[in-house]
Amino acid sequence: MSFVKYEININESELQGKTLALPCISIANVPQLAVELLLNNHASELVGRFNNEGFIQVAGGSESGVVTPMELRRLRDYKDVLVVDQRSPLLKSHKNEFVEQLSEWATKLKLNTVLLSSADSASRGDDEIMSSQLRQLSSEHALYSDKVSAFQPLELSNATGAGLLKSYYTSLAHATALCLFTTEGDNRGDARLLVMALSNVIGLKAVELRDPKHWEGLFGRLYDAKLFG
Numbered sequence: 001m002s003f004v005k006y007e008i009n010i011n012e013s014e015l016q017g018k019t020l021a022l023p024c025i026s027i028a029n030v031p032q033l034a035v036e037l038l039l040n041n042h043a044s045e046l047v048g049r050f051n052n053e054g055f056i057q058v059a060g061g062s063e064s065g066v067v068t069p070m071e072l073r074r075l076r077d078y079k080d081v082l083v084v085d086q087r088s089p090l091l092k093s094h095k096n097e098f099v100e101q102l103s104e105w106a107t108k109l110k111l112n113t114v115l116l117s118s119a120d121s122a123s124r125g126d127d128e129i130m131s132s133q134l135r136q137l138s139s140e141h142a143l144y145s146d147k148v149s150a151f152q153p154l155e156l157s158n159a160t161g162a163g164l165l166k167s168y169y170t171s172l173a174h175a176t177a178l179c180l181f182t183t184e185g186d187n188r189g190d191a192r193l194l195v196m197a198l199s200n201v202i203g204l205k206a207v208e209l210r211d212p213k214h215w216e217g218l219f220g221r222l223y224d225a226k227l228f229g
Helices: 027-043 093-110 165-171 188-202
Strands: 002-006 018-025 043-050 059-061 066-067 071-076 083-086 111-120 134-138 178-182
Touching: 018 027, 027 083, 027 111, 027 178, 027 188, 043 083, 066 165, 071 188, 111 165, 111 188, 134 188, 165 178, 178 188
Parallel strands: 018 083, 018 111, 111 178
Antiparallel strands: 002 043, 043 071, 059 066, 071 083, 134 178
């Protein structure tokens, strides 16, 4: 894994000690929706692009130019906050190598990583069914350990469908994680909950969250409640 191009005039050392929001591709794509929602409501700039031959390669267009499988953005009003925007999954055969390389990069820069993930509601234990669906993990000496302690802890063994959460968490130093139990469907509400939790943890000002324009029709049309009598 490498940065193939920096989009702004920056030395990599300038990223040292920053906060990194890192989504896991997981059930219902809630972390990806959360990142899109976050970036739609906080102005950001493209810092650079990651490259790895293990990505399922995609490219597309947006108002800001060409988009690629995995990019690093920085919030303009919160220069200490970096956000990974990942649009494409990794091939299974490359996952271990990718996690190792990403961990080396984040450790070298002493990044304070906050992982975003979702897990299958059907994998919950009894105590998890009767309590909050938003859970947390925090490694020793993590910057945000006190903040995430407001949420109940996650049992990693119950986090089915959470993607690379376990691999990231066990490899990254000073990492915390927010994981939401969910099911497939209209997950815009889940994305909002995850963004609000992340904002509270890392200190972003609360704003009225507006859906990205390309979400229109993403989950189909609203139904008429009269259909059900």
